[in-house]
Amino acid sequence: MLSQLQKKLLNDFQQDFPLSPAPYADIAKTLGVSEQEVLSALQELKQLDFISRIGPVFPPNSLGNSMLVAMSVPEEQLQTVAEIINQFQEVNHNYHRENRFNLWFVLIGNNQNHLHAVISEIESETGFPAMRLPMIANYFINLGFELDWND
Amino acid sequence: MIDQQDLQLLKTIQHGLPITSRPYAEIGKQIGLNETEVIERIALFMQTGLIKRLGVIVKHQRLGYTANAMVVFDIPDHRVSEVGESISKARFVNLCYQRPRQGKQWPYNLYCMIHGKSREKVCQQLQQLIKSRDLDPYDREILFSKQCFKQRGALYFTPSPSPLSVANG
Structure with missing residues (x-):
């Protein structure tokens, strides 16, 4: 507690x-x-792993570039494909989501060209096309996460 | 804009400050700066917006926020920034980005993230968001996460080539 x-x-x-x-x-x-x-x-x-660290949060895309990518992968191949994708050091996170596009991952790298190259490599290694979703605008002001202890 | 020592400092603090009595002095020792220099440089990073916030970074999943949904909307282009700014103000919304539509297969241009303690709670909050912002006419999809294959803190300062160019990227 x-x-x-x-x-x-x-x-x-x-x-x-x-x-x-x-x-x-x-x-x-x-x-x-x-x-x-x-x-x-x-x-x-x-x-206890309730905090990851006490440190800085960097605004997205001011340092480094990021790209959200979505793929549609048959469920039985999902684990294998996810493991291939996770091996790339540019991959920051990777989630299985409930949708026809069921694999969603974010890449972070030095520039967009590099990210596009990595995504092409991921496409050829996995055999699935990747939907590339770069950020156009960020509306979020990060003030931290509001915790509710009541329920 | 930022010098080699700034870069060294950013690389060091991105992993977190030590939880000891004099954390800035300790960081300084590792990279050849004194305590005051470390504090002044971090203060400058914050002023210039290089660092957005400095503090405790919580793991919301461990704290019971296990339902996590990405919500995507198809908002008319002329309204997207207004709606984006408005949605961001809801306290349960984490992240809100505009991204390019992908034709008919994926016509959505506004993305936000809602974390909650349950699926029901997240759906409730989404309904509240839709109602209060008049978003009902617009197509949307809600994508709950099922499984996390990978999640790590964003490391922006990796040993990869020419990190300084990143600042202008």
Whole structure:
């Protein structure tokens, strides 16, 4: 079970992490606990895999380029095709979704030409055509993820 | 724009800050900067928008947000940015992008992501979104995720060739 302190840490520090020499001590002061309590709570959250890290989020496409790709693959071949795709280091994530286009993955790389080359390679290795969906505009302002503890 | 030391710093912090008393000093030690320099450079990255936010990055799936749907809409071109901006303001929406239509096989141009604790909750939130933004006339599809084959934090600074060119990409 998560402690009240851990819930607060998860919810309230997704942005504006203190840029001060001892940020965890500053957080502790805000919450009225000790620095050691904050450090232990966060270390435990990390160990239990509730947080991936405390760090920066980069805006999409300002550094590196990304491309969403969709494929339509017969269900019985999905696992094999997904494994081929996952071997490419440019592939950041890869999901099976409920749709006629049932495999959705995102590539990240240095530039669009490189990404197109990787996608062509994926097409020839898997034998399935890839629908390429580059980003035209981003409307999302990332303020972190709102957590609801009530249900 | 960004120098070699900035790049070193970005490469180091993308994996996360140490959870120890003086994290910035520790990062600095690894790359030959002092604590103040590390803090000032990160502050500058944030000011210039190179970093969007700095903080705790939660794993929502581990926290019970197991239903994850990508919703795609076919919005008339003249309305797409207005609708995109409006949808993004809903607190349960994560990510909202315009992407090119792919002819008849995939006529959608607006994509958003909704994470929820259950399928029902996600559907409810989608209905709320459709109603409040008058999106009912537009074609849409909802794509729940069934299985995750791969998911890793975005590593933008990989050892691949000429990372500096990335900034202009």
